[in-house]
Amino acid sequence: MEQLKQKILQESAIVSNDVLRMDSIINQQVDPSLIMEIGKEFAARFKADNITKVLTIESSGIPAAFAAAYLLNVPLVFARRKQTVINDPDSYVERVPSFTKGMVSDLVISKQFLNRDERILFIDDIIANGDGARGVVKIIQEAGAELVGMGIVVEKAFQAGANYFREQGIRVESLVKIASLDSGEIVFKD
Ligand code: G4P
Numbered sequence: 001m002e003q004l005k006q007k008i009l010q011e012s013a014i015v016s017n018d019v020l021r022m023d024s025i026i027n028q029q030v031d032p033s034l035i036m037e038i039g040k041e042f043a044a045r046f047k048a049d050n051i052t053k054v055l056t057i058e059s060s061g062i063p064a065a066f067a068a069a070y071l072l073n074v075p076l077v078f079a080r081r082k083q084t085v086i087n088d089p090d091s092y093v094e095r096v097p098s099f100t101k102g103m104v105s106d107l108v109i110s111k112q113f114l115n116r117d118e119r120i121l122f123i124d125d126i127i128a129n130g131d132g133a134r135g136v137v138k139i140i141q142e143a144g145a146e147l148v149g150m151g152i153v154v155e156k157a158f159q160a161g162a163n164y165f166r167e168q169g170i171r172v173e174s175l176v177k178i179a180s181l182d183s184g185e186i187v188f189k190d
Pocket residue numbers: 018019020021022023027057058059060061081097098099100101125126127128129130131132133156161
């Protein structure tokens with residue numbers, strides 16, 4: 001997605017060899033028209049797949065997931081990310097590590113929002129090691145729903161997450177792939 005690549009080149013900042021700050025693009029400010037374009041792209045890629053629900057993780061996944069859900073005309077559900085919670089029989093809970101934040105958190109989705117006949121599109125803003133996504137995949141499996149695919153705004157292709165899921169046969173559609181952040185330069189893949 002060329003528009004998004006240009007925005008990343010203009011507005012992101014390399015924090016280290018593996019972290020790209022994108023506060024003005026996805027993590028704190030969002031450009032609604034760009035987000036709608038992102039949603040359109042995901043909706044186009046998954047329009048033939050009979051998606052019944054879009055799932056994401058709060059907070060930065062929500063705008064893109066909302067746009068995709070709006071255009072696919074299905075509900076959006078977001079997993080809450082909480083400090084470790086006490087087991088709740090009415091919720092699915094998966095504990096996941098966080099690479100950037102250096103801590104664990106619990107992904108929580110109320111059971112009433114995920115049913116076994118559903119066809120799920122998981123959307124997220126960034127995929128790194130895939131720990132967050134792995135937690136959501138486990139919850140989808142536990143619910144007996146079907147994961148149709150993943151839509152990722154920015155794939156950090158030098159980290160293992162996206163390819164881990166592809167190797168499992170999961171369809172992962174990324175709008176922008178970053179091959180490397182080494183030597184202070186953003187190198188896109190393809
Ligand atoms: P993973 O799920 O793919 O393993 O990624 P990880 O645990 O490392 O991600 C933890 C958080 O850090 C996620 O946000 C993720 O989007 C974010 N993150 C990972 N790599 C980068 C990066 O290079 N740049 C930026 N800006 N963020 C990155 P989160 O904890 O879900 O928080 P939120 O932003 O959604 O509120």
